[in-house]
Amino acid sequence: MLNEFKEFIARGNVMDMAVGIIIGAAFTAIVTSLVDDLLNPIIGLVTGGTDFSGLYLVLSGNVPEGASLAAAREAGASVFAYGAFLSAVINFLIVAWVVFMLVKAVNRVKEAANRNPVEEAPAPAGPTQEELLAQIRDELRAQRA
Template identity: 70%
Template sequence: MIQEFKDFIAKGNVMDMAVGIIIGAAFTAIVTSLVDDLINPLIGLFTGGVDFSNLFVTLDAGEYASLQQARDAGASVFAYGSFITAIINFLIIAWVVFMLVKMVNRVKASAAKDDDVAPAVDTGPSEKDLLIDIRDALRVRA
């Protein structure tokens, strides 16, 4: 069993997965900044400055100015704005990942296309062509 585990770890798939997770964590910070610092302000501009993350309904009778105040007071809240924000963030992240995968696939296809193109090699006349030439030369001589 230990040998099987060593073989499993030694395979490239585990290392590829580890690298993918590390890069994914770093990529998450970039995408989070893209969403929070660039895209959400644009969405807020088009929606008249609505901050979706602060939309909520209290499930008790309390009135609170913000979602944070309601949570700090221990009130039961239905924070549908946070859910809307999470959906928007997901769609943006999915779009960015889609574009990234599309770009990587294009680069891979281009590299594979370059590898498939072999330089043309002049093979010269075929064996049959040479035999026909010899036959014709013998006819002319006779």
């Protein structure tokens, strides 16, 4: 079993997957920073500073009026945290949009790299059909004479 595990780990696709996971984690940190530090403040500015993550409904338990979501949870109340869900959906849509734009940019770069930048000169045009027929006619006349 140990030998099979070594064989499995030594395969190229496992190493590719590991590299992909590491790059994905680094990419996640960059995208999270983009969303949290750049896009969410702009969205907050547009929506009047509304922070959806603090919106909730108390299902059961005693929570002081105007308490934060963290305070409500700390008090042991059962809360329906719809604001945190809305924030997660908004963050997901932003991350999905950023990833879409990055993939689109990478595909555009790949497309440009695959195009042949040096235009090959067109092959010299051969004789037309009429010219070929005239040559054949002339050769047949020459053979008869």
